[in-house]
Amino acid sequence: MMKFALALLFALFCNLTPALAQENAPDALVRKVTDDVLTVVRQDKEIRSGNTRKAIDLVETKVLPYFNFQRMTALAVGRDWNKATPEQKTRLAEEFKTLLVRTYANALTSYKDQRIVYKPTRLQPDDSSVVVRTEVVQPGSQAVQLDYELAKQGDGWQVYDVRVAGVSLVTNYRDTFSQEVRSNGIDGLIALLGKRNKELQAGKS
Template sequence: MKMILSMLFALLIVLAPVTAQELAPDAMVRQVTEDVLTVVRQDKDIQSGNTRKAIDLVENKVLPYFNFQRMTALAVGRDWNKATPEQKKILTEEFRTLLVRTYSNALTSYKNQTVVYKPSKIPEGETNVVVRTEVVQPGSKPIQLDYTLEKQGNGWKVYDVVVAGVSLVTNYRDTFKQEVNNSGIDGLITLLGNRNKQLAAGKK
């Protein structure tokens, strides 16, 4: 649960809507973090386990700043090229739903975490960067969070999050590969769909 919660903060910290999207990615992380965490700290409904409200928060403040298709392609790996355009669309939608529900459930477990920012040296004109921070949790060791972002137009989008050395994207790859080997792309779609139904029903 701590790792899932940390991944959630990674998403919220980097991806909350900002008006100054032309900021460098590290500056954007610093600017939006406190605003987003303030909302979470003040929302007693979310802290009391209101998953629907947590889902609304994630959908409204996070999703527009994610490249879910690239994330899904990286998670599926080489098998992505086996999928038809329609299968790719469904896979992306199901993976997106899986992440939203997972993070929303974790968000209800927020317990006064804070963020420490690591110095960044981002070359001018760079379009693919890693921003490093730590989540500090009372009574626990800090958790290293690395965000991989790419520049699209005037803004930045995240396509991977690394928590304590574990990539959010590649963490799913072995499971996805095994399912494709056993049941094909449609089997993977079914696996994700069933998992989303379990999460929607409140099953861990």
């Protein structure tokens, strides 16, 4: 069930339109779109049977506009982000986005009739960021806490991190990234991410 919880990082916004993003508070948005997504996944036998390519296409087509990959990459790289040139930052964000899309599209195929429990959200009118708290529940398994961190962007909201059982999925990469930068510099980190993406594409992992 943990694997499926990871998938909701991207699956959350599969059927979201720009107008919907502007009209809903972040907690209402999470509730509606998650319910819509689970309906789609329940009906899609190919995704549930392990069709990762179809899951990737779904994520790339419907999800990417609603995630702040530049901010997510900066959080993952940490203080080494300031060492990167503008071109390196662009390449890092692109490779990290590809890694996350492939990883969580693969995880999306693990859906097994889980349901989502929504927790109350504290949001003030002038808040520019918010945490939307949920739990992923499946009979016979311990519930997994899944918290989305969103920031306001214009009239809408974008996800910049998610915590599974209290662990940040974005900053969880930081130690590995820092070690690579110390050993091989920013270009080494870009190369490492590129290699990992090629492995995932080839089905090695």
